[in-house]
Amino acid sequence: MEILRIEDLSFTYPETQDKALDGISFTVDKGQFIVICGSSGCGKTTLLRLIKKELAPHGEMSGKIYIDNRPQEELDDRTLAADIGFVMQNPENQIVTDKVWHELAFGLENLGEQTSVIRRRVGEMASYFGIQDWFRKATDQLSGGQKQLLNLASVMVMQPRLLILDEPTGQLDPIAAADFIATLQKLNRELGVTIIIAEHRLEEVFPIADKVIVMDKAVISACAEPREIAGILEDISHGHPMLAGLPSAVRIFAMTGGKGKCPLTVREGRDHIESNFKPVSESKEEEISQTVGKTVGAELKNVWFRYGRDEPDILRGLSLKAYKGELLCILGGNGTGKTTALNVISGLKKAYRGKILIGGRKISDYKGNSLYRGMLALLPQDPQTVFVRDSVRADMEELLADAAKGERERLVAQTAKKLGISHLLDKHPYDLSGGEQQKCALAKILLSQPQILLIDEPTKGLDAASKAELRELLRNMKQEGRTIIMVTHDVEFAAECADRCGLFFDGEIISEDSAKKFFALNNFYTTAANRIARGVYPDAVTCADVAEYCKKSKGENV
Amino acid sequence: MFKKLIAAALAALFAAQVAISAYAYDGDIMTIADGIVAWKTADNGSEDMLINDSFLEQAGSTAGDWYPIGLSRLGYEDNYGGYLAVVTDCVEERYAQPGKLSAAKATEWHRISLSVLAAGGDPTCLGEDENGEPIDLIRDGVYDRGKTAPLGRQGINGWIWGLIALDSLRYEVPEDAFYQRDDIITEILSRQLADGGFALTGDTADPDMTAMAVQALAPYYNSEKVYGYSLSQSGEEKRCTVRECVDKAVECLSQLQLGTGDLMSWGTENSESVCQVIVALCCLGIDPFSDERFIKNGNTLMDGLMKYHMEDGGFVHSFVYDPQNPQAQPDVSNTMSGEQALYALAAVYRQKNSMRTLYDFRPEQSEELKSHIKTLSENIEDLSENAGEKEIISLLEDYFSIEPDERSYVYNYAKLYDLAKDKGIDTDGAEKSTEIIFAQDNTPSAQSEEFTEEDKAKADSLPQQLTGEYYVSVTSLLDKLENSPDFEGKEKYLEKLKKAREEISRIRAEVESINNEITDKLYPFEDMGLSDRKTVENIVKRCEKLSDYDRGQIKRYEDVIKTQTKLDNRLRGIIIGCCLGAAAAALAVATIFRIRKRRARAENEMEQLAAMYKDEE
């Protein structure tokens, strides 16, 4: 039974030439779990918004959207509002009221339900989502994951039959994201709610999707079951950009040219590897210590920090060394103090105990602003906070207030070119996509020529392509001899670009090693690729590594 | 204040003239006098006697001395003893000062001499000076006055009153005296003006001064002595008897009398001039109310005087307000007018009753002498132009049979003399015999009064804490005691009273010094600032030690207290203001400190924490 049918949908934004959507057609059956993926700017969001009539953007639209076999425009607002739920990326901005219970009741209030009805439904939903513990809390006091869960619940309380989610885990940490996806799966499975979700992180959703739609520049390039997707994409073009965003198992399968049933999960991937490939006898040559002979960019010795005298310690004897031309990646669970550690290194917060040496000097010896002049810079988690002006150019020039005008323009242009953002310079920062914002923020920071770059969670909400670009940029900076300390949850990204990794836990770094070794030695906190391949190739950390080993083993076998 | 009083007194003193009227009865005169006394008594705030304590505060001044004279000469009973005691003390006090009674004005001595005499005292032996010598006012003020300052330094009135004082008891002038009687007489005569009158300054006769000159010269009216002198006005050499000069002066006074019976002095019709003229005429034995020379338009001098009589019994100075003399209101009875009217009435009263003239303080004549003079006067009066030589000679002999110092009471002797001269009768004897008319000293013997039981009770009842209020009674008691015959315990009383007097003197001096200080330092009160607080406080402290009575003597004591309170308030206000300011400042500092501390608390705590690990490597 189809619930949604889209026929030849095209859409053009006002004052633009290119179509945002071009001839989109597909159907969704009741109870299906649909995943839409595609690089940013491919029209996912436009498509989703057009389905939800209330959020439809202005512009020229052609084609038809049928809901329950009835044209969208024939349905009354009330039904539409209740039947189609919509959850957006940013958990913060979707919350309307100040109390959790009020937020849950908000939709039902709008529908004009009676108090007794609302009371029952809210109660039901709160119990279902496990919200009862924080039912009377202020929405402001919730964590990001809780917020997004609340958003979901307060949509679900209206009992929609179709739930649309636009990158709902983009701003969540991996654990919260997994939880969220699990809840979605539960909703889909237990309540039969039809779900359409647009996502960059496909690791979790891919296995549970009924159908995956891959969009590529305004058109659907693939619309198939998840196991078929890789093949289709490979067919379209070798090294299709979307391939990089697929789950590791799928990627490895695709890279090794696997035939047959495509593995979707780690378990399936491992089975695939173990059944198809033999271990390689000689391992790669022993790495020489990466740290020998390098100068230290930043060093922390036994650093302790707490927010107030009577607060608990956040950093408990943290020690680390970051060398020049190296990217040190600090990984760790949520709320362990990684961001605090960056703040301490950047001088925004003062450690009460221990020593911090930046460029060989004590951090306290940098008076006034001197620390930030060509020595150190911090790129915060939310790139939006970096911008305070109306255009990217103005924002960048802000950092060069001291330089002469010509010099300033030259530097801006040079940096923009290097980071490939020249075409974005005159845009308003808020109009940029997440990846573009990240790049522009990085560009702004680089203008101060920092020797040490501190980056907090740069991959949040980025698609695979953006991540790849970022990785490239980081590599370039490394080569310029800068020291980069990056904090992230994103194990895959860390594995691909870090020189050394440290696991941050309980206020200190408990294990530190070169990236390969680090992940290889970790059993749980490691990349999906490693988990897939560790039985056969314990050294393989990234998909590429695995693919290489596989090729080798094949070569050996052949 | 004191100076003003003197000035006013002098202005009033320069006046005189005469007239006739129906006021021939003692009764009328005494009624008017009673009125004045009653008014002044009330004015003093007294209930029985005129001379009460408040009046005695003025003893020794013009305002305080003339009433005793008037009263005494009219025969009123009053507190003369008290007056005498106080004035004695006053004189003793003033003798301690360099100028004694006054540096310039000899009339101070003269007036006090007269009032002392009136009160029954002896001006030649009034208390003691600093050296313990008895004070002789007549010597110091009249015949030896020239040793310190000329008698006439203040003007002609110095000579006039000197002579009056000298003749009050016909005092003998020692041979080595600075002035002899004739010197004084000559001085007066030489100042006669062309119109026959006298004046303090200027060329025209002033009725008051002319009348006073007549009063002084009256005792010499019968003298045939010819004085040679040069007129000070024109420098013209003159040889005249006193009689010739006096006659001219009387004629002048007659000319000065106005149609209303009164006279005008310094351009103002006033009561005092009339009084002086009445006294002058009485001294010459002329009836001021019937003599034709002094009736104008049927108005006598008495009519002129009664013009100024007020309903309350007192007299007014003038109906015209004189801005120069602001104390004499044109519609209020005046102290000076009252005293002069009183003694003018005394002069008239004495004339009517054939008593000695106003300023002749010798004991009254014997009835025998009185009838002798009366008969002689009547005989002379009856004498016709063509009286026989014999008759004239016998009358002359009769005249010469009278003691020389009483002869001046034969007022119509001049007629006899003129007749004798006309008849060619030798009058040399007469001339010789009148050269020394004052042979004997009439110093009265010091009265010896009993210090009565009442006085003793009074002395015993003096409180332990003496106040200025007891000044008069202590002084008079002491005076009485000193003059009383010895009795048992006199020494004790003497000691006690002397001590009391010393104490009182100290208090009075203190009051005076406080008053001076107030005048010096605290005027005007409105401008007192905090810097004067000590002074004010000091004065108040001193005042508080005084008794209520003495505090009453402090000038504007209430203002002083007010000022003290005001200054105290101001100081208190400043202190409170400062305290509040300090409190506000402290509060402000505390608040700022608190705010800053709170702001920096988290930071500070962390810094402290950091400090704990600072030296850790």
Next chain:
Amino acid sequence: MKKDILAIFAIVLIIAVIINGTEIQSVEEYYLTHIDDITPESETVTISIRCDAVLDNYDDLDENLRSEEFVPPDGEILPPTEYVLRDGDSVFDILDRAVRHDRIQMEYQGADKNKFGSVYIQGINYLYEFSCGPLSGWLYKVNGQFPNYGCSEYEPKDGDVIEWVYTCDLGKDAGCGWLQGRQGE
């Protein structure tokens, strides 16, 4: 925070008090320093204070004032009394001296504190404006006329008769006409 605001408020209050002056006097001292000697020499004016209108409108009177202590049965608070007129004295100065001399309570608003630019008499002998109905208050007459000046601006002459009267009807009951025109001011 609350305490800081309170402290700042207290500081402001103290400063206001200091600026206003801190001269504190006991009752005795106050009357001692404010006694005025009345001497017969100079010019004088006669002043009286009456509140007859209250007697006619007793029902309008505030209940707390319904006592002979505050409203004399004959309406006479100060019988006609002669006071010395000094140079530059205004009606207010005379009133001020009179009430101090006779120890009658009086409260006023200084010239700087009201819109008339003149001293405004708020109450005499505890009878305040509006104590007896909404149109009640104090007025003054000089020689039977109501001057159209503030009492601190009117300078009486020798021999003037000043009457302070309490009105319950904006002056109408006291025979004053012009005040109605200024109603609402």
Next chain:
Amino acid sequence: MKAFDEIDPVAAAVYFVSVMLVGMFISAPMIQLFSLLGAAAFCLIGGRGEIKSDLGFYIPMFIMIALINPLFSHNGVTPLFFLNGNPVTLEAVIYGIVLAVMMTGILLWCRNFTKVMTSDKLLYIMGRAVPALSLTVSMALRFVPMFKRQMKKVSAAQKGMGLYSSKSYTDRIRGALRVFAAMVSWSLENAMETSCAMKARGYGLKGRTNFAIFRFTLRDCIFTVTTLLLLAAVIGGYALGYIDFYYYPRISAADINAGSAAVYVSFAVMAFLPFMIEVKEALKWKYFVSKI
């Protein structure tokens, strides 16, 4: 304040308004005293520690109000002393003290009010009166902390780049302006998204209702009726003049009769009502515990 917290917001509001109304407009000393004591008792049961630190505020404030009145009011028949020629009277001092009692009482009641009437309760009451406003306020309450947090983040980000953190004031002010301007853009952006979220959930449909988690129970009903009856008794007694009291110009003698006593008792019960409820609940709980 557990038991009283459970009372329906409307009932609680009716109670607070009644008590404060009487406390503000009837200046009889007994009424003021009960008002203050009742409020204090209420506070005490709420939390001892807070009261202790608050004494540092209430006592100076009490003293200050008591002092201010005699400085400005010079009415009264008993001058104590004169300040700058104006009498400071006993009556004014006493009235000042009564005013201080009144103000302290009212402030304490307000404190209790804010403690009991949390924002959602207030919103509930408001929502019953003006539904649209209640949502607006709720959104504002949601928005403000978010705004603050974002502003902190932006400032920190700027500082992390070394911007606007030099010692010069112009630089700091410029930074503050820049950050604020950015915050305005951010707010608009954020508001857009929020409005989308609202629309997506049917906001703007007709017949919107207001949901509340409060329920008006029989207990609330009894409480409200009691409050109103007591209020009527007090106001009636006041209107009848049973508790008339004057401070100026002479303090009237306290006249205790049956009528005034009834009014005082009514108000005392009224002022101590929350206290009594709390005590009753506490006793019940103890009893309950002892039974286990």
